[in-house]
Amino acid sequence: MTAAKPILLAEDNPRDAELALAAMEEHHLADKVILCHDGAEVLDYLYCRGHFKTRLQGNPAVVLLDLKMPKVDGLEVLRTIKSDAALRPIPVVMLTSSREERDLAESYALGANAYVVKPVEFHQFLKAVKELGVFWGMINEPPPEAANRVAGRST
Amino acid sequence: MNEPNRHQPLDVGLDAPFPAAPQAEQSLSRASFFTPLFQTFQKRSIEQRVLAGFGLVFAGILVISAISYRNMTVLIRNGDMDKRSHEFIQFLGATGEAIDDAENGHRRFLVTGDESYLAAYHTLRERAPEYIRYLRELTDPDSTQRVHLSDLEQLINQQLREERAAIELRAKTGFDSVRGMALTGVAKTALDSARRLQAQMEQEETKALAQRVIESTTTTRSSIILLTIGALLLFVLLAAVYYLIRHDITERRRTADELHRRGELLEAANKELEAFSYSVSHDLRAPLRHIDGYASLLAKAGAISLDDKAKRYLQTISESATRMGQLIDDLLVFSRMGRQEMLRGTVNLNQLIAALRHDLRHDLQDRAISWTIAELPEVTGDAAMLRQVFVNLIANAIKFTGTRPHAMIEIGSLDNGPDEAVLFVRDNGVGFDMRYANKLFGVFQRLHRADEFEGTGIGLANVRRIIHRHGGKTWAEGALGEGATFYVSLPRVRPSA
Numbered sequence A: 001m002t003a004a005k006p007i008l009l010a011e012d013n014p015r016d017a018e019l020a021l022a023a024m025e026e027h028h029l030a031d032k033v034i035l036c037h038d039g040a041e042v043l044d045y046l047y048c049r050g051h052f053k054t055r056l057q058g059n060p061a062v063v064l065l066d067l068k069m070p071k072v073d074g075l076e077v078l079r080t081i082k083s084d085a086a087l088r089p090i091p092v093v094m095l096t097s098s099r100e101e102r103d104l105a106e107s108y109a110l111g112a113n114a115y116v117v118k119p120v121e122f123h124q125f126l127k128a129v130k131e132l133g134v135f136w137g138m139i140n141e142p143p144p145e146a147a148n149r150v151a152g153r154s155t
Numbered sequence B: 001m002n003e004p005n006r007h008q009p010l011d012v013g014l015d016a017p018f019p020a021a022p023q024a025e026q027s028l029s030r031a032s033f034f035t036p037l038f039q040t041f042q043k044r045s046i047e048q049r050v051l052a053g054f055g056l057v058f059a060g061i062l063v064i065s066a067i068s069y070r071n072m073t074v075l076i077r078n079g080d081m082d083k084r085s086h087e088f089i090q091f092l093g094a095t096g097e098a099i100d101d102a103e104n105g106h107r108r109f110l111v112t113g114d115e116s117y118l119a120a121y122h123t124l125r126e127r128a129p130e131y132i133r134y135l136r137e138l139t140d141p142d143s144t145q146r147v148h149l150s151d152l153e154q155l156i157n158q159q160l161r162e163e164r165a166a167i168e169l170r171a172k173t174g175f176d177s178v179r180g181m182a183l184t185g186v187a188k189t190a191l192d193s194a195r196r197l198q199a200q201m202e203q204e205e206t207k208a209l210a211q212r213v214i215e216s217t218t219t220t221r222s223s224i225i226l227l228t229i230g231a232l233l234l235f236v237l238l239a240a241v242y243y244l245i246r247h248d249i250t251e252r253r254r255t256a257d258e259l260h261r262r263g264e265l266l267e268a269a270n271k272e273l274e275a276f277s278y279s280v281s282h283d284l285r286a287p288l289r290h291i292d293g294y295a296s297l298l299a300k301a302g303a304i305s306l307d308d309k310a311k312r313y314l315q316t317i318s319e320s321a322t323r324m325g326q327l328i329d330d331l332l333v334f335s336r337m338g339r340q341e342m343l344r345g346t347v348n349l350n351q352l353i354a355a356l357r358h359d360l361r362h363d364l365q366d367r368a369i370s371w372t373i374a375e376l377p378e379v380t381g382d383a384a385m386l387r388q389v390f391v392n393l394i395a396n397a398i399k400f401t402g403t404r405p406h407a408m409i410e411i412g413s414l415d416n417g418p419d420e421a422v423l424f425v426r427d428n429g430v431g432f433d434m435r436y437a438n439k440l441f442g443v444f445q446r447l448h449r450a451d452e453f454e455g456t457g458i459g460l461a462n463v464r465r466i467i468h469r470h471g472g473k474t475w476a477e478g479a480l481g482e483g484a485t486f487y488v489s490l491p492r493v494r495p496s497a
Helices: A014-025 A039-046 A074-082 A101-110 A122-139 A147-153 B008-015 B023-028 B030-043 B046-112 B115-137 B144-173 B175-184 B188-301 B308-339 B349-360 B383-400 B434-439 B459-469
Strands: A007-010 A033-036 A062-065 A092-096 A114-117 B344-348 B369-373 B378-382 B407-414 B420-427 B474-478 B484-491
Touching: A007 A014, A007 A039, A007 A122, A014 A033, A014 A122, A014 B188, A033 A039, A039 A062, A039 A074, A062 A074, A062 A122, A074 A092, A074 A101, A092 A101, A092 A122, A101 A114, A122 B188, B046 B115, B046 B144, B046 B175, B046 B188, B115 B144, B144 B175, B144 B188, B188 B308, B308 B459, B344 B349, B344 B383, B349 B383, B378 B383, B378 B484, B383 B407, B383 B420, B383 B459, B383 B484, B434 B474, B459 B474, B459 B484
Parallel strands: A007 A033, A007 A062, A062 A092, A092 A114, B369 B407
Antiparallel strands: B344 B378, B407 B420, B420 B484, B474 B484
């Protein structure tokens, strides 16, 4: 069931995170959101290690990735995800303040599935995050779990 | 006559690149002649100077060659003439001897009657024309020797005639009748004249010979002097040209180094600017989003408890944050337009305008605008940037005709030569006061209050920046309440390109 899959939100700024969660809440998606505060945490989650060692198996429905983050930045996380055969199917949406052409080009080159610029205006931000949550968390059919990965990680 | 002008190479050399310089002026005053010449030289480009230098060297070589060739010819000719003179003198002597022999033989015959003494006389008779012809060949056609030779020929003929008469008389009448003749000699007058003439001719020829020797020596000496001076001059000229070229190369190398250094500085500055605008783009926006976000959340959370005044305050906070976001975005676009790499190509403005109008049609559904769009020329430039130019100009025209019941927008071009296209966007909107025309294209410059017409004031600044990067100009004409016309000039597509 798709609804069971979490939405992984990578956001280092607590206010942005709070606003994003507030947006998700409008569609009752907030409890599906798993918040990571930097790129290292995202990778910990995906590889079930560190803080997330004991989490339930399975990939998230989508990763909403900020570009500029402490420790491991968004592009680095994206590169890791897209170069790992088991993680590659996970949809990755860049959610960032940057409209720089360089960032856009690099993100898509690394295999980002979408690129969303955070609008300054809160209502538009609300709308964007909500739509992202609805689309990737409810409408979009995520890729099936690779059996071998689940088997390899389960013990 | 063959004295070569030693100053010739110098004069020719100086005159060669400046044929207008009159000879007379040169001889009048050297200083006043050189000063403007030197100034002209200073004004020339390095290529022209080097070319002039090589021109001088070439001219110098030509002059030296020509004079050397002429001197050589003179020397060879003199040598030739000397040979002929020697032969002439020698043969003239032989002729004289032949005349004497004939005379002596003839007198012996007159005395003895022995015909064998007449051998020399017969030889002279037979060979005289031949001798004269040969002598004549050895002389120049116009020389006095030719005249002398004719005289000599006549004298010989006269001698021969008189001798023949005596011989015939002796043969007919015997020795007695010619006794007197035999003693004194019949052709004494002619013979004496011939001898004198011969001596004179010999003297003249010897004198000419001596003169030629002097001439040859002078020519040889002047040739040596000329070649030495010429070689020295050429050496100096070549050294000057070498100096010019070397100086230029050093200069160019220094300029190239300087340019390289500045390029590196510029690149570093540009990188820094890019990093700056990147962080502006990313970091400045976040707090603005938070201001708006939390103000909105507060408005929502306190919807019941807040009074209208408080709600309006929150509304203003949100609006201000949004506006600042817009300003930042515009500034980023403006900055990007300045440093973004240009992709030059041929731009069809007719298609560009048509596409723009197509994109705008939904926004203009409730507006009555009559468009006049002329056939526009093709220009060279970055299509995306030029699109931005016309987006801004047309958006302005639409915006500032908003208060007009019948808006009119005209897009056209002016004829401005084969290299440049001038395009304009004209509207019948609110216009502007020409006093502020210079402020129109400034960043964040606005001529209207924010509540009259919206906008951040970056559009025309972008237009100017893009057009400047294309090497064009922007200007505007207008009057308050009577519309405005915005002009941009762009490089036109050359037919061959």
